Amino acid sequence: MDIYSFEGLIKKALRECLQILEVSESVKVLLTKESFGDFTINIAFKLAKVFKKSPKLVADDLINCIKTDLIESISNVNGYINIKVSSKFYSEFVKSLLEKRENYFILENNGNSIQVEFVSANPTGPLHVGNGRGGIIGDTIARVLETRGCRVQREYYVNDAGSKMDLFAESVLYFYLKRFGIEKSLSDEGYKGEYIKDIADKIYEVFKDKFLNYDNDSVIEAFKNIGVFLLFGKVREETDDIKVLKQSTSFKIESILKTLKRFGVSFDNIFFESSLYEGVDVEVDPTLKLKEKLTKVLLDLLNKGYIYKSDGAYYFKATLFNDDKDRVLVRSTGEPTYTLTDIAYHIDKFNRGYSKVIDVWGQDHFGHVATMKALLKASNIDPDFLDVVLYQVVHLFEDGVEVMMSKHTGKFYTLSELINEVQKDAARFFFLMKSVDTHLNFDINLAKKQSVDNPVYYLQYTYARLHNIIEEAKKRGTVFDDIENVFTKASFNEVERVILNKIFYLNSVLDDISVDYSIHRIPNYALDLAENINHFYQNYPVLKEENVLNRTKRYLIVQVSLVALSFLFDLMGIEKKERM
């Protein structure tokens, strides 16, 4: 028995009674405060207008409709329909949960195939702390959707083409040539971080003067590829250079993929932007040729009349689709913009057959959302196919002072360093706790402390001490009653009911999260539950309890709680500890 069957019973009762289908379908059973009962329904307020009666009178009618032995009593408090559930309710719920274990919270496959794309940081430097937030958000959304019965694919979009990558390669080249005493000019926009020098040094160490007599285009291509391999950890095309590089293992900077793996984040698919540039050149019009994949997208828009030329550039009429301004898709130089490759990429996703695609972007990409939706619509794809989750910036504080982060100046805290110092679990939890809409102030000193201040230890402690009860019971050979007697001869007190009700309600919480992606509710839920469990632990000893029936009842609470906590730890990607 679960929230769905329970809610279904109530819906059915109301449907038969009310004859109003839409209304009874929108009924939701809500968790309520213990002083009001176990669960509540507020549908009477909504129906008051329809029936032209006061909520209180409507509730009176509704109460008479609902008859099930899962409910012990049902009351009407000024329109609130408060439900106190029965022993049978707990009997069916607890037995069902203990039978299914963690799978109680994992729903059957619902046929939806969803892709979540996240991190997708440019492979032009190590990940910084802000990327960690995006990583956790995407990873957790994926985990939640999986529990809701969706098939989920996690994808990383690697921008290994485009002008940022050229700039990166030029920066490496600058330092490479310096090793030979050659001073080349580097634009102010160029990357100047230590790691750029490390890459140049590595190239020098492995390849010596090999690239000195390359022409500029060739050396830039080679350095792009080498850079992506060293920084990201994987390249689309394994050139001979990469094979040589693989023989030599020493390189100071941890690759992006490795950092993420240490962070508990992994991907099912890596999509390289450069793959959009595969194939042959195809004519768009007599003045322009692009690679076939991009041409196809552009021609489609062109044929629909959504493209015009201005000052030699190709503009998309985005303003026809609610965007602020028209957008350049091809520069006057004939080069495609990021906007064109990105819509080509999203059309590719659409063609792969997902029912929905979720992109996790930093807030600074906000302006790009309307553009992408406009392009989707112009390409005859429902804009709702794409959900974009924007997360606010991470501000880093060290010794009370904000640490500014920039790849260009080279001063930033890497995610890798952060994981080294505060452990994966604490870092994940810290990122997960805050709503994506709020700016996250990350206090490095506090995070480094690894002390009681960190709520993740509270959770792990709760799990460990509960688990210890199970261990002790085995060790001591503690005797328990038949659990059937718990439901027929005993009853759960308020503290115990709160715990059971909360756990019963977890599926409903997860449903909500899967719709609005409010993943911060998971750690908050977990902490709330842990608090209730610790209160129970403190006041109601299990093994010491002499009455065997009570002892068994409390032991059930421990078992149910352990299953729920275990599931939550797995969902958050945090290690559960049986001993601390």
Next chain:
RNA sequence: GCGCCUGUAGCUCAAUGGAUAGAGCAAUGGCCUCCGGAGCCAUUUAUAGGAGUUCAAUUCUCCUCAGGCGCGCCA
């Protein structure tokens, strides 16, 4: 200037439009003949300001103020 996000306790953050706005940290005072005191209990303090919609507003609408971000032939 226009658009988006945010403004809740001393600090960091919660609260599907629902009943008396909750936690942690910090402060003060209590709990170990213990299944783990990394815990429990008690006390203190808050919805930026103003209108509106609603039976009901921290939540929705509008205005004001404050902070962040965006408004490229960058990605």
